[in-house]
Amino acid sequence: MFYPRGRRGVEPFFQVEQLRRSGNFNMDTDHFHDSYEIYYLLSGERHYYIHNRIYALQAGDLVFINKNQLHRTTSRNRSRHERILVNFDDLFLEPAAGLVPDLAEMFQGESFLLRPNAHEQGEIADLFQAMLQEQREGAPWSRPYLQTLLLQLLIRLDRIRNAKPAVVIPEQSEAQHRVYGIIEYLDAHYGEKLTLGGIAEHFFISSTYLCRTFKQTTGFTMIEYLNYVRIRETKALLRTTDWRVTRIARETGFESIAHFGRVFKEITGRSPLQYRKQNRE
Incomplete structure (x- = not known):
């Protein structure tokens, strides 16, 4: 099930998409928004602007973007790439408010980058694929099922982050x-x-x-x-x-x-x- 962007603020907003691009591509759409964003690079390489720095992303890297955080991706080495993108707002996770602290407390209101290991990448990819399938099929109880999948993903990201994974160093030319x-x-x-x-x-x-x-x-x-x-x-x-x-x-x-x-x-x-x-x- 897809909750359209135009109705955000009236009902919960959630969207997940997988996209493959070849050749040179620079993002030229909205660069900050009122929803959270999770960007997962499945293959290829990208430059990612966040936190006033430029990062060179490789396959398996994940970026969590806080609300209203300026960000943009651009081509790196003109390579083809494939990514998964999730956008959601606070209302979408409101039913889980009694289970976990809000995201501001969970992630201290920060955007961040992760470089998960191979096992963690597999777990993350499985959750994304389950979200994509559920959104595509739109079966009964789709919304609460997507909410539970997203909650699992956020908890997994918090655990990886707290385990101090390899740091992604900003470009420094x-x-x-x-x-x-x-x-x-x-x-x-x-x-x-x-x-x-x-x-x-x-x-x-x-x-x-x-x-x-x-x-x-x-x-x-x-x-x-x-x-x-x-x-x-x-x-x-x-x-x-x-x-x-x-x-x-x-x-x-x-x-x-x-x-x-x-x-x-x-x-x-x-x-x-x-x-x-x-x-x-």
């Missing part, structure tokens, strides 16, 4: 190291008036080099990245404060309410007021 510094700067100063020329001058590099290196390293343009960070912060303020939208736009670095509204809708598919209403009901 000179260009990547420079971009990491730029990312940290943008994360700290997103609420200020920033210009391409001003950032390039701050890091003693040309604007052309800045744009090219940032895009090659992260998969985002610098403006895309800055907009995603700003919208991520505005979503939090819309959920947790009663500030007027004009103040939220100003506090997060947008020069005009019109520009803020346009960027917010491009990234989230909703207006700021629609988002606030839906996430307070």
Whole structure:
């Protein structure tokens, strides 16, 4: 059974999919969302942007993405790859609230990468295949069965994580190291008036080099990245404060309410007021 993305917040949301791609492919869809994500690389190699770092993934690696965490995958060595992707929200696991702590407590609100051993990979792959089959067949009691499969997977991931598996080290070339510094700067100063020329001058590099290196390293343009960070912060303020939208736009670095509204809708598919209403009901 498939619980469509458009009804998230009204009823539980869950989706699992398996996909094989050949050749060069860079993710260009939503880069952060209100649901959790589990990415499992079955074969091939990928570059994965998470935690403001770039990681080189190999077959068997798994990534858990927390809600509203900016992330993206890009090609590595132009190799074909196959992956399984699971997305779900808090409501989907609500029936299990009495059995396990919530995910914020279970994983300390963190995104993380795992490199399971061969035996652990087999267990994880079996759970994913059971989810895919159950979603495909849509038999009676499909939702609670999928909930139990997902709960088994999350507990297994927590055990692997606590057993201190091999650490996946971020890429550390000179260009990547420079971009990491730029990312940290943008994360700290997103609420200020920033210009391409001003950032390039701050890091003693040309604007052309800045744009090219940032895009090659992260998969985002610098403006895309800055907009995603700003919208991520505005979503939090819309959920947790009663500030007027004009103040939220100003506090997060947008020069005009019109520009803020346009960027917010491009990234989230909703207006700021629609988002606030839906996430307070």
